[in-house]
Amino acid sequence: MSTGVLGLGKRDFVFSNWAGIFSCKPSLYFQPSTLDEIVELVNEARKAKTTIMVVGSGHSPSDMTMTDDWLVNLDNYKKVLKVEKHESGLYTDVTVEAGLRIYQLNEYLAQQGLALQNLGSISEQSVAGIISTGTHGASPYHGLVSQQFVDLTIVNGKGEIVHLDSETNQDVFKAALLGLGKIGIIVKATIRAIPAFNIKSSQEVINFETLLNKWDTIWTSSEFIRIWWFPYAKKCILWRGQKTEEPLSAPRESWYGTKLGRLFYESLLWLAVHVWSPLTPYVEKFIFNRQYGNVETLGNGAIAVQPSVEGLNMDCLFSQYVDEWAAPLTNGPEILRSLEHYINTAAINHDYYVHVPVEVRCSNTTTTNQVGNVAQIKDRSEISPGPIKGNDLRPYLDNTPKLNHVPLSDVTNSQLTLYINATIYRPFFTNSPYGKWFKIFEETMGAAGGKPHWAKNFLGSVEWAAGEVKEEKAYKDGEMRGFAKKNEEWFGEDLKTFQRIRREQDPDNVFLSSKQWAVRNGIVEIDE
Incomplete structure (x- = not known):
């Protein structure tokens, strides 16, 4: 064990995810820095009949990356390998080692006058993880x-x-584009970047009723759009952004962006969680007023111009449980009305309380399944809305609705996916009850055609789980049951294809780490 790549393995290493919810102590922990070391690791794992789990920042709040076997982190495998600028100047293909964190890639691209076209809420993930x-x-x-x-x-x-x-190994490509670490280790990736751009945004306070009344037009009113819902205050924050060439201007000051405000907010949450739960609605209303004010500002929001990364990323605040689902956007008003009813009824009965914001977003995940270079640059400028895609394939495990593709100029709500994110904070890394709320949330989203985000704290049901299933009363608050049988129904032949590709690419189950999680959610068969 002292020679070769195995000699680089660390014992007694404890890995915890970002939220501090789950931790594990792998038998060996590796941080390879070369491709040869990664290949050798896989071969040695196969010989040892053990499994490999690859982790990046650990931002997933679930236990899907927990393992007692070998844990591999690619933070030392992060070089930029090649930069190819298209003759039009409208995009540049950048090839990197896949352990590079997104924030590191953002920094490199900014130095080159480039930017990623779209981002999630954070940039801590590795390229492989995103x-x-x-x-x-x-x-x-x-x-x-x-x-x-x-x-x-x-x-x-x-x-x-x-x-x-x-075009090359397309079926494996479609599996690896949302592979959950089960297809292999992503070691290299080419991402399509565009010239650096600023985002001009407006941040408006709107009433919850305003959101529902303007639902049909609000979601196609800007290139980037997100909504934060504060149900006890009956208000929302509507954030909309567009690419711009205008000079930078500072965003509205954040009250809980200050050390004192942040500490005060987290302290109030701690009191609401551990001392008197009916305080929760009052905390929300107070925080909303301090952060945003109470006057509706639709059409007259706070304007800011920021570099794209600052505009698209957001402050996730505190350690948290997160349950996010995707559903057809057209079902949004029905979903939100139902959730509002359950939230208010639960508060009246002191049954459970929710934390905020409930994040409401949309995406256009329609694809053409076109092969080859799909870059569309005709009539584009450096600030034209919409993507210059690197690929237009739908991953087999994409949890979003299969909706009809249309040109961007003709997009309506019927082509869009709604994402709703239910968050429960863990003030000062202490646990909060969340099982009752997440159960109601999941039942509501499921009834409206929704599916859970693979990497979040979804619960599932003993009725749908596979593998080791306990009696309902034996589960801890918020403990995952699983969605194996439901995923068979939801994904059908796509799931079977994914499973076949997984077996072909990994016949010795080197990447079947955290098998219990994979079985309970139907990613693999029980007997694999």
């Missing part, structure tokens, strides 16, 4: 971040280095 979990942003024009990638290179479970794009 691809593997179905990360998305908030836009009626942009889809999953993985659509920005032209190609991938993986090391599969046989120790083979395999190149993937929409």
Whole structure:
């Protein structure tokens, strides 16, 4: 064990995810820095009949990356390998080692006068992680971040280095674009960047009723759009942004962006969680007033011009449980009305309380399944809305509705996916009750055609789980049951295809780490 790559393994290493919810102590922990070391690791794992789990920032709040076997982190595998600027100047393909964190890639691209086209709420993930979990942003024009990638290179479970794009190994490419770490280790990726741009945004206070009344037009009114819902205050924050060439201007000051405000907010949450839960609605109303004021400002919001990364990323505040689902956007008013009813009824009965904001976003995840270079640059300028895609394939495990694709100029709500994010904070890293709220949330989203985000704290049901299933009363608050049987129904042949590709690429189950999580959610068969 002292020679070769195995000699680099660390014992007694404890890995915890960002929220501090889950931790594990792998038998060996590795941080390889070369492709040869990664290939050797896979081959040694196969010989040892053990499994490999790859982790990046650990921002997923679930236990899907927890393992007692080998844990691999690619933070030391992060070089920029190649930069190819298109002759039009409208996009540049940048090839990187996949351990590079997104914030590091953002910094490199900014130095080159470039930027990623779309981002999620954070930039802490690795390149491999942002691809593997179905990360998305908030836009009626942009889809999953993985659509920005032209190609991938993986090391599969046989120790083979395999190149993937929409023409070469297309089926494996579609699996790896949302592979949950089960297809192989993504070691290299080419992402399609564009010239650096600023975002001009407006941040408006609107009443909850205003959101519902203007639902049909609000979601196609800007290139980037997101809404934060504060149900006890009966108000929302509507944030809309567009690419611009205007000079930078500072955003509205954030009250809980200050050290004192942040500490005060977290302290109030702690009191509401651990001392007197009926305080929760009063905390929300107080915080909303301090942060945003109470006057509706539709059409007269706070204006800011920021670099794209600052505009698209957001402050996630505190350690948290997160349950996010995707559903057809047209079902949004029905969903929100139902959630409002359950939230208010629960508060009256002191049954449970929710934390805020409830994040409401949309994406355009429709695809053409076109192969080859799909870049569309006709009549574009450097600030034209919408993406210059790296690929236009739908991953097999994409949890969003299969909606009809239309040109961006003709997009309506019927082509858009609604994402709703239910968050429960863990003030000062202490646990909060969340099982009752998440159960109601999931039942509501499921009834409206929704599916859960793979990497979040979804619960599922003993009725739908597979593998080791306990009696309902034996589960802890918020403990995952699983969605195996439901996922068979939801994903159908796509799930079977994913499972077949997984077996072909990993016949010795090197990447079948955290098997219990994979089985309970139907990613793999029980007997694999």
